[in-house]
Amino acid sequence: MPSSVSWGVLLLAGLCLLVPGSLAEDAHGDAAQETDTSPHDHDHAACRKIAPSLLDFTFSLYRQLANQSSTANIFFSPVSVAAAFAMLSLGTKEDTLSQILEGLHFNLTKTPEAQVHEGFRDLLQTLNQPDGQLQLVTGNSLFVNQSLKLAHSFLENSRKLYQAEARSVNFRDPEEAKKQINAYVEKGTQGKIVDLVKELDEDTLLALVNFIFFKGKWEKPFEPELTTEDDFHVDSATTVRTPMMSRLGMFDVRHCEKLSSWVLQMDYLGNATAVFFLPDEGKLHHLERTLSKDDLHKFLEDRFKRSAQLYLPKMTVSGTYDLKTVLGEMGVTKVFSNKADLSGVTEDAALKLSKAVHKAVLTVDERGTEAAGATFLEAIPMSIPPEVKFDRPFLMMLFDQNTESPLFMGRVMDPTQK
Numbered sequence: 001m002p003s004s005v006s007w008g009v010l011l012l013a014g015l016c017l018l019v020p021g022s023l024a025e026d027a028h029g030d031a032a033q034e035t036d037t038s039p040h041d042h043d044h045a046a047c048r049k050i051a052p053s054l055l056d057f058t059f060s061l062y063r064q065l066a067n068q069s070s071t072a073n074i075f076f077s078p079v080s081v082a083a084a085f086a087m088l089s090l091g092t093k094e095d096t097l098s099q100i101l102e103g104l105h106f107n108l109t110k111t112p113e114a115q116v117h118e119g120f121r122d123l124l125q126t127l128n129q130p131d132g133q134l135q136l137v138t139g140n141s142l143f144v145n146q147s148l149k150l151a152h153s154f155l156e157n158s159r160k161l162y163q164a165e166a167r168s169v170n171f172r173d174p175e176e177a178k179k180q181i182n183a184y185v186e187k188g189t190q191g192k193i194v195d196l197v198k199e200l201d202e203d204t205l206l207a208l209v210n211f212i213f214f215k216g217k218w219e220k221p222f223e224p225e226l227t228t229e230d231d232f233h234v235d236s237a238t239t240v241r242t243p244m245m246s247r248l249g250m251f252d253v254r255h256c257e258k259l260s261s262w263v264l265q266m267d268y269l270g271n272a273t274a275v276f277f278l279p280d281e282g283k284l285h286h287l288e289r290t291l292s293k294d295d296l297h298k299f300l301e302d303r304f305k306r307s308a309q310l311y312l313p314k315m316t317v318s319g320t321y322d323l324k325t326v327l328g329e330m331g332v333t334k335v336f337s338n339k340a341d342l343s344g345v346t347e348d349a350a351l352k353l354s355k356a357v358h359k360a361v362l363t364v365d366e367r368g369t370e371a372a373g374a375t376f377l378e379a380i381p382m383s384i385p386p387e388v389k390f391d392r393p394f395l396m397m398l399f400d401q402n403t404e405s406p407l408f409m410g411r412v413m414d415p416t417q418k
Helices: 030-036 043-066 076-087 096-102 113-127 154-162 174-189 284-290 293-301 325-331
Strands: 006-019 074-076 135-143 164-169 204-215 228-235 238-256 261-267 272-279 305-313 316-321 350-364 388-390 395-399 405-412
Touching: 006 076, 043 074, 043 076, 043 164, 043 284, 043 293, 043 325, 043 405, 074 076, 074 305, 074 316, 074 350, 076 096, 076 113, 076 135, 076 154, 076 204, 076 350, 076 405, 096 113, 113 135, 113 154, 113 272, 135 154, 135 174, 154 164, 164 174, 174 204, 204 350, 261 293, 272 284, 272 293, 293 395, 316 325, 316 405, 350 405
Parallel strands: 006 204, 006 350, 135 164, 305 388
Antiparallel strands: 074 405, 135 204, 228 238, 238 261, 238 305, 261 272, 272 395, 316 350, 395 405
């Protein structure tokens, strides 16, 4: 192949998050069981070293998406996007390499490249550990054109560090290649993300695919019979009707003056926590500008239980993003250009990243116990509890406690928006 031609690389990152529900049989359980974790300590030191950078990347990406639209729902997985680009960086060199890792908010002076990849290795292995209380599975795959021979070091490092598997496809038959990639993502997300690839460029030779599937159960579920239709105030002029879950109980909820917001933490059975931020009237943009990783660490470390009457929408939220545009605004440009240096991927052809797509789906409902209709009784103080009602736009994040990593971040402007 002539070196003057830059052949296309497609990068796909997809996340499906179900919060919560009864746990299905883990289709990837066998693969997770086979993961070699023996070289790693159980204190997750490697992945915790990269967690602060992942948080910085989360906020940076969120603010970029928020700048694109002030009215749309936002939902994405920083771990899925970062892992996909970090894996691609294994085959990049020079400015292309530094732009990607710095775009992911890694300071290569403080955190050497090898430490970044070791952190992702530990993170992915930890997330894929079998857990009887929640289901969390990640997957990476390299779809390689039959005519392309990957460099041995890129193939081995992708497998060793990112648990990636290589699959041979014929991109000259784009419909069949698209079908195979979409089937892989649909199976990995248990049917929740379908048709991730809408079209394939004719010059595509390689597709990198990352997915995360999470299915958890609330530690304290809602009673379905208490869910009723209620108003959600999208803005001062728009109100929609949406199913609103409710529960009176003891919650980790407080009002933060700095953020001008209520902060609610809800745990899952297992090692995950959701944090919801309900800004005061007119304070959404203040919250978006002000929220920092220091605030999050404070909330996660300083738990605070109090009685409250909680109302939370029952909803499905999704987001699909062209990462070429979003990350380009964040300084990651060279990998998408004809000046891209992906010479570590293959010596057969000059490559550039032609397209990068991320899709994420979130479902929030009452279910959280394996036995239907289970009732939880709590002792509630006699004082009148505050009413915390998520009936206007709010933010949310989900964390893995073991690795201190942000699995997703979102903004709900309209819970009925599809």
